Amino acid sequence: xxxxxxxxxxxxxxxxxxxxxxxxxxxxxxxxTIDMNNPTCGDRIxxxxxxxDGIVExxxxxxxxxxxxxxxxxMMTQAIKGKKVDDALKMSKIFSDMMLGKEVEEDDIDxxxxxxxxxxxxxxxxxxCATLAWKAMEKGVGEEQ
Amino acid sequence: MDVKxxxxxxxxxxxxxxxxxxxxxxxxATSQKPVSVIKxxxxxxxxxxxxxxxxxxxxxxxxxxxxxxAREKVKKFINASSTKEVIFTRGTTTSINTxxxxxxxxxxxxxxxxxxxxxxxxxxxxxWQQAAKATGATLKYLPLRxxxxxxxxxxxxxxxxxxxxxxxxxxxxxxxxxxxxxxITAVAHQHGAVxxxxxxxSVPHMQVDVQDLDCDFYAFSGHxxxxxxxxxxxxxxxxxLENMEPVEFGGEMIDFVNLYDSTWKELPxxxxxxxxxxxxxxxxxxxxxFLTDIGMENIHEHEDQLIAYAMDRMKALDELxxxxxxxxxxxxxxxxxxxxxxxxxxxxxxxxxxxxxxxHCAQPLMKWxxxxxxxxxxxxxxxxxxxxxxxxxxxxxxxxxxxxxx
Numbered sequence: 001x002x003x004x005x006x007x008x009x010x011x012x013x014x015x016x017x018x019x020x021x022x023x024x025x026x027x028x029x030x031x032x033t034i035d036m037n038n039p040t041c042g043d044r045i046x047x048x049x050x051x052x053d054g055i056v057e058x059x060x061x062x063x064x065x066x067x068x069x070x071x072x073x074x075m076m077t078q079a080i081k082g083k084k085v086d087d088a089l090k091m092s093k094i095f096s097d098m099m100l101g102k103e104v105e106e107d108d109i110d111x112x113x114x115x116x117x118x119x120x121x122x123x124x125x126x127x128x129c130a131t132l133a134w135k136a137m138e139k140g141v142g143e144e145q
Numbered sequence: 146m147d148v149k150x151x152x153x154x155x156x157x158x159x160x161x162x163x164x165x166x167x168x169x170x171x172x173x174a175t176s177q178k179p180v181s182v183i184k185x186x187x188x189x190x191x192x193x194x195x196x197x198x199x200x201x202x203x204x205x206x207x208x209x210x211x212x213x214x215a216r217e218k219v220k221k222f223i224n225a226s227s228t229k230e231v232i233f234t235r236g237t238t239t240s241i242n243t244x245x246x247x248x249x250x251x252x253x254x255x256x257x258x259x260x261x262x263x264x265x266x267x268x269x270x271x272x273w274q275q276a277a278k279a280t281g282a283t284l285k286y287l288p289l290r291x292x293x294x295x296x297x298x299x300x301x302x303x304x305x306x307x308x309x310x311x312x313x314x315x316x317x318x319x320x321x322x323x324x325x326x327x328x329i330t331a332v333a334h335q336h337g338a339v340x341x342x343x344x345x346x347s348v349p350h351m352q353v354d355v356q357d358l359d360c361d362f363y364a365f366s367g368h369x370x371x372x373x374x375x376x377x378x379x380x381x382x383x384x385x386l387e388n389m390e391p392v393e394f395g396g397e398m399i400d401f402v403n404l405y406d407s408t409w410k411e412l413p414x415x416x417x418x419x420x421x422x423x424x425x426x427x428x429x430x431x432x433x434x435f436l437t438d439i440g441m442e443n444i445h446e447h448e449d450q451l452i453a454y455a456m457d458r459m460k461a462l463d464e465l466x467x468x469x470x471x472x473x474x475x476x477x478x479x480x481x482x483x484x485x486x487x488x489x490x491x492x493x494x495x496x497x498x499x500x501x502x503x504x505h506c507a508q509p510l511m512k513w514x515x516x517x518x519x520x521x522x523x524x525x526x527x528x529x530x531x532x533x534x535x536x537x538x539x540x541x542x543x544x545x546x547x548x549x550x551x
Contacts, residue, residue, distance in 0.1 A: 005163065006495050006546065010488075041487055042504035042517045064517045066485035125494075129487060 073133035165497025173523035185431035215430030236377035240364030245272035255281030321473030372432035376425030393418030
């Protein structure tokens with residue numbers, strides 16, 4: 001079986017996040033909730049954010065979707081938790097550059113597991129799946145600011 | 146039917162995708178085009194291109210003859226009683242919207258009902274939602290049976306004297322259900338309602354006779370029947386069309402234009418505002434010639450055999466759910482257990498197999514099926530049993546690939 005090409009998309013760490021999602025669930029009522037749809041496939045994702053004094057204190061997600069959209073949501077919540085809102089937005093920008101296949105400069109930000117999603121850029125039809133959770137987060141903190 | 150010879154007419158099929166020969170199983174979304182259609186469009190642009198119905202010059206006459214010749218072909222193909230009943234549109238969606246705007250808004254009022262089904266494509270739901278909002282009419286749904294079919298008993302219970310429009314698809318793009326259009330039309334007519342049929346998935350695959358069905362409006366698209374994109378048809382009974390106002394004003398559809406008032410051309414041109422889709426109509430005409438030469442009966446029979454084989458092979462797979470009834474058109478909508486259809490489609494694509502994944506423009510039906518998305522393999526005249534084998538092989542690999550993960 002020649003699934004080498006597929007393996008660049010479905011990296012092990014992605015499948016781990018898909019199988020064992022981090023931060024799945026809801027937050028207290030006073031947290032903000034952002035709904036985001038992927039209209040091409042009907043996938044829905046809900047991001048819950050607790051932002052205090054410019055810091056993302058907590059982040060969770062719910063929803064239905066494919067391995068790429070759910071693992072991306074899992075990684076996103078993990079990555080931004082405890083970060084400054086500005087840094088979360090900076091990561092989002094780096095992520096979207098990564099999806100466009102651009103060289104990303106990591107500087108002082110540790111991308112951690114997120115780097116595993118780099119392969120998605122080679123599957124144009126799946127980029128929207130990967131960016132869904134990040135777009136929801138951007139929308140949420142954008143409203144906050 | 147010589148499928149090998151037919152396949153040779155479709156150059157696009159002869160290519161490798163991700164290192165594998167292409168298996169195209171997405172014809173319900175759009176069909177591929179034979180060389181004769183591509184050539185007809187090319188010839189028109191190379192030799193006859195001109196605007197229709199107004200040029201005195203020779204090219205104008207040639208373009209007009211070809212454009213109106215295509216209308217004649219459509220008329221024969223669906224057995225309309227006159228070319229006045231054949232309106233060229235941009236596609237099925239535009240055709241249905243034309244009726245929802247022109248007919249429904251003029252004829253519906255508060256207390257009236259529009260009856261649709263939960264299996265409809267968005268294009269046969271939203272125009273009616275909007276018409277209901279604009280007129281105060283109520284949108285009512287025919288119930289579906291658990292296997293995704295419509296029972297005449299339910300039709301008789303749902304359609305009442307308050308019903309003014311019944312809008313139903315002939316063949317479901319998700320379930321493959323073939324709806325009893327003739328029978329539903331009869332019930333609609335008993336109550337004085339008009340019958341609108343979405344024929345996007347039927348006209349490409351079976352012989353459709355609008356006079357026999359007795360429906361009032363019938364819509365379909367060229368691109369799903371080997372024709373170009375951007376061309377479709379609205380068939381309507383002449384008497385109804387005569388009494389309807391155009392939706393688009395200007396260009397081709399005018400008769401006399403005064404400063405404060407204007408009159409329209411006669412049918413069918415009064416509904417064809419702007420410069421018409423000339424090349425598209427000519428391409429559709431060529432597609433009808435192509436399909437007619439092969440024979441719609443032969444195409445239907447080929448697809449029947451293919452879907453029977455595909456159902457047998459797919460049903461034998463573990464951890465695969467198939468949606469829709471046993472008796473069906475040539476498509477299978479399915480899900481692999483614990484694999485999102487997007488992921489299924491990506492793995493199949495890596496094997497050179499093109500299937501669709503998503504909600505198939507039928508979100509209310511997805512809700513009814515209690516899924517967010519599904520995968521769909523749809524077949525056409527150029528597909529073979531080997532394509533089915535490749536699909537099954539691909540699905541086994543998908544299971545294997547994702548099985549390793551869990």
